Amino acid sequence: MGRAPCCEKVGLKQGRWTKEEDEILARYIKEHGEGSWRSLPKNAGLLRCGKSCRLRWINYLRADLKRGNITEEEEEMIIKLHATLGNRWSLIAGHLPGRTDNEIKNYWNSHLSRRAADFRDGVVVNIDLSRLPGGGKRRGGRASRGILAAAAKEKKGKKGKDDKGKNNVAEAEQQQQLKEEDANVSTTPRPQSDCATAAQSEEQAQASASGLTSDGPEEEDTLALSEEMVSALLAAPGSPKLEVGPDGSCMDSDSGPSGDSGCGSGGPSGDVAHELDLGLDDKAIMDWDLMGLDISAADDMWDPLLWDYDDETLVPEPAGGGEGHQQQDEVMSDLFFLDNL
DNA sequence: AAGTAACTCAACCGCGATCTG
DNA sequence: TCAGATCGCGGTTGAGTTACT
Numbered sequence: 001m002g003r004a005p006c007c008e009k010v011g012l013k014q015g016r017w018t019k020e021e022d023e024i025l026a027r028y029i030k031e032h033g034e035g036s037w038r039s040l041p042k043n044a045g046l047l048r049c050g051k052s053c054r055l056r057w058i059n060y061l062r063a064d065l066k067r068g069n070i071t072e073e074e075e076e077m078i079i080k081l082h083a084t085l086g087n088r089w090s091l092i093a094g095h096l097p098g099r100t101d102n103e104i105k106n107y108w109n110s111h112l113s114r115r116a117a118d119f120r121d122g123v124v125v126n127i128d129l130s131r132l133p134g135g136g137k138r139r140g141g142r143a144s145r146g147i148l149a150a151a152a153k154e155k156k157g158k159k160g161k162d163d164k165g166k167n168n169v170a171e172a173e174q175q176q177q178l179k180e181e182d183a184n185v186s187t188t189p190r191p192q193s194d195c196a197t198a199a200q201s202e203e204q205a206q207a208s209a210s211g212l213t214s215d216g217p218e219e220e221d222t223l224a225l226s227e228e229m230v231s232a233l234l235a236a237p238g239s240p241k242l243e244v245g246p247d248g249s250c251m252d253s254d255s256g257p258s259g260d261s262g263c264g265s266g267g268p269s270g271d272v273a274h275e276l277d278l279g280l281d282d283k284a285i286m287d288w289d290l291m292g293l294d295i296s297a298a299d300d301m302w303d304p305l306l307w308d309y310d311d312e313t314l315v316p317e318p319a320g321g322g323e324g325h326q327q328q329d330e331v332m333s334d335l336f337f338l339d340n341l
Numbered sequence: 342a343a344g345t346a347a348c349t350c351a352a353c354c355g356c357g358a359t360c361t362g
Numbered sequence: 363t364c365a366g367a368t369c370g371c372g373g374t375t376g377a378g379t380t381a382c383t
Contacts (some may be wrong), residue, residue: 016351038368054369055352090371105372106350304371 013047017056021046025053026061059100066098069106077103079112 028044032059036043037050046053059065070078074096078139089101089108096104133262 014353036368049353050368051370052352058370059351087372100350100373108344110349 011047012041012049012052014052017048017060021048022061025056029057035255059102064098065100070099070103070111074099075112078108082108082112104326140216208305 013021024044024046025040028040028046032040032043037054039054040046040050044053048056077096078092081095085091087105089105093099093101093104179210
């Protein structure tokens, strides 16, 4: 649409999918699982490119998609996540089960972006971007064949017993992603005070990419938004208390202990100077009062993340009950794994 | 009723990251 | 080490729909 098709698509169908095509694609993926998008259309007998098949499956045909309007709770979630993550729609979608990045992106662009000014006084959900895969900016790249083979093996083992087997790979990946991202939400908050420069540039970058900068005056607003967001966090009663650890790393949003920019171990920089000015010569451990954040709208999703830490042992205190504790253990396990990467 | 502006959303595109041989 | 293949992501487009004049 709107652009000339790439050469490899000559002869391939474009535009809206028909019911028949949907059925073919769904049937094929049910039998063979996701992946190998390049060869999928050929094998399935579809005159579509692999990209198109993948998009159709992810955005429309997947069984675990939630249809219907975005709820108020979801909307609030999107707003808060966008305030921190910017236009990282896939990450935002990861926190909204059943919603796709495309759906959220569309919803933001059509419903929320023009209301952006209303969000400035909103609450920013802190997410340690450094702990996201690829520094929170994971891009593409095919899965290793080992992983795919293992997934295929698992699927084969379950095939015939459980219809869910058709989505094993996707669900496993999605759950893993959710798990990883949940582990990064607020459990290792951003030390805004010592990383303000990095935070500002990050927020500016996000704002500039958020679609809020379409016309003149809004550009100023965008920058103002970024600064306000940072300032608000700095001034927030729940701002992190810094504690000092042994290895000198900074739990920064952009770099993390092993990051390559911002404060932390990324080498000499202005951010490091910030860090030193604040006496952060050791690992910073946050005592971050998450309860100070207004995230009540999605309490059911965030509950497992609202823990109080024992300062010394970092053993999470369950906010809810036994089930929550199990989830917290999983998150802690993930954090431990990420810390040791 | 007709024209058109505004809106929604499915789909496409290019880019960059990652993997493999 | 590197080139090519593959994949996922965010930005963008335009057909279809709805609201307004």
